[in-house]
Amino acid sequence: MKSTVETLSPTRVRLAIEVPFVELEPSLKKAYREIGQQVQVPGFRRGKVPSAVIDQRVGRGTVLNEAIQEAIPQNILAAVREHDLKTLGRPEVDITEFNDGDSLNFTAEVDVRPEITLPDPATIEVTVDEIEVADSEIDEQINSLRERFATLKTVERAAQEGDFVQIDLNATVDGEEVPGGSASNISHEVGSKQLLPGLDEALVGQAAGDSTTFTTQLVGGDYAGRDADVAVTVRTVKEKELPELNDDFAQMASEFDTIEELRGDLRERVTRGKQVEQIYAARDKALEQMVAAAGVPAPEGVVKEEVESRKAAMVDQLERIGASLEEYLAAEEKTEEQIDAELTEAATDGVKIQLLLDTLADAEDVQVSDDEFGHEIVHRAQRAGMAPQQYYDQLVRSGAAAAVFGDVRRGKALAAVMEKIKIKDSAGNEVSLDALRAQNEAEHDHQN
Numbered sequence: 001m002k003s004t005v006e007t008l009s010p011t012r013v014r015l016a017i018e019v020p021f022v023e024l025e026p027s028l029k030k031a032y033r034e035i036g037q038q039v040q041v042p043g044f045r046r047g048k049v050p051s052a053v054i055d056q057r058v059g060r061g062t063v064l065n066e067a068i069q070e071a072i073p074q075n076i077l078a079a080v081r082e083h084d085l086k087t088l089g090r091p092e093v094d095i096t097e098f099n100d101g102d103s104l105n106f107t108a109e110v111d112v113r114p115e116i117t118l119p120d121p122a123t124i125e126v127t128v129d130e131i132e133v134a135d136s137e138i139d140e141q142i143n144s145l146r147e148r149f150a151t152l153k154t155v156e157r158a159a160q161e162g163d164f165v166q167i168d169l170n171a172t173v174d175g176e177e178v179p180g181g182s183a184s185n186i187s188h189e190v191g192s193k194q195l196l197p198g199l200d201e202a203l204v205g206q207a208a209g210d211s212t213t214f215t216t217q218l219v220g221g222d223y224a225g226r227d228a229d230v231a232v233t234v235r236t237v238k239e240k241e242l243p244e245l246n247d248d249f250a251q252m253a254s255e256f257d258t259i260e261e262l263r264g265d266l267r268e269r270v271t272r273g274k275q276v277e278q279i280y281a282a283r284d285k286a287l288e289q290m291v292a293a294a295g296v297p298a299p300e301g302v303v304k305e306e307v308e309s310r311k312a313a314m315v316d317q318l319e320r321i322g323a324s325l326e327e328y329l330a331a332e333e334k335t336e337e338q339i340d341a342e343l344t345e346a347a348t349d350g351v352k353i354q355l356l357l358d359t360l361a362d363a364e365d366v367q368v369s370d371d372e373f374g375h376e377i378v379h380r381a382q383r384a385g386m387a388p389q390q391y392y393d394q395l396v397r398s399g400a401a402a403a404v405f406g407d408v409r410r411g412k413a414l415a416a417v418m419e420k421i422k423i424k425d426s427a428g429n430e431v432s433l434d435a436l437r438a439q440n441e442a443e444h445d446h447q448n
Contacts, residue, residue: 111299275435
């Protein structure tokens with residue numbers, strides 16, 4: 001095999017490869033073996049069909065095509081190693097010349113990792129917003145706690161928003177009962193819009209024992225899209241009672257003795273959360289500065305693949321909730337071209353950051369231990385609701401294990417950068433990474 005490399009841009013090369021026919025012989029023999037296992041010829045056992053018979057049955061051209069389809073990736077890999085290229089994404093292959101018995105000549109255009117001159121992380125300075133925790137935020141936390149400990153009390157009055165009612169429903173279309181359209185003794189929060197459109201409006205003002213009807217459009221079943229008349233009868237009306245905000249509530253809802261101690265703990269929790277958000281904001285700004293300072297280019301082929309992947313994931317997610325891309329575009333009042341442009345911008349930024357972090361990881365000689373890789377697998381498996389070994393086996397089968405390994409390595413490179421950059425808030429105070437370290441340690445302990 002002979003090969004030459006031509007640089008097309010800082011992120012793309014073209015390999016010109018020539019493979020003598022004699023080097024194609026192993027692939028050719030393998031192609032004959034595999035095709036021989038698939039064809040049935042009277043008078044020959046499966047797998048024992050002579051080459052000449054296979055040529056007659058399926059054609060010599062089919063066998064040659066199968067052989068070169070296997071030989072091309074092997075020779076691209078050999079050329080990449082020969083020229084010490086760091087390739088990205090899938091190559092685009094063009095067979096320039098091939099005749100039976102002659103050399104195979106083809107080109108392969110492929111994206112490569114560009115040479116990046118890294119800025120010194122110690123020269124990167126970022127400013128983030130100062131942390132402010134308003135009393136109203138703590139009140140919101142307290143109210144959420146009170147909601148969790150609320151009780152329901154039966155009242156002798158008409159229902160209003162926020163009340164809980166027990167109801168019976170019966171839906172009909174043109175006087176005929178809708179299959180599955182009846183239900184008894186359903187608990188429903190008035191105003192939650194959890195059931196049929198129009199129900200909440202019909203319930204307001206109805207007391208226990210009252211009945212009323214309303215019209216709603218059905219979304220499923222044989223009558224989908226038709227208007228249905230729904231009769232609703234109220235059995236009971238209950239109002240939500242929140243516990244009084246005092247020290248007794250603090251003792252019931254937490255490990256604290258007083259309401260002030262509880263508020264103080266909630267303030268600390270909210271502050272820690274904002275500190276982590278502050279560090280994430282600093283991370284994003286630091287990466288943006290470093291990408292700009294290094295002038296990182298984005299390989300077009302890799303960006304294109306990433307856009308296709310993100311769009312496919314978006315469509316899949318929409319289908320899971322019973323929606324389509326067209327419906328999503330209509331709801332967002334956007335065209336598909338606008339979505340493509342947004343995905344391209346996000347993918348371009350993401351690819352640039354990956355290239356920067358890979359270069360940083362090489363410069364810092366970042367290593368990933370089996371323990372670190374294992375913890376990432378456990379973490380991802382938990383998020384996916386799978387057993388770690390099952391998740392890992394799936395990664396190996398799909399060829400994605402190396403990508404996860406790369407993510408862990410980039411994460412370590414990023415952590416090293418964050419230790420070196422200067423972070424201040426808008427008031428001029430230095431920002432510590434302690435909150436993020438505490439969060440990471442907590443996640444690590446949770447995995448164990």
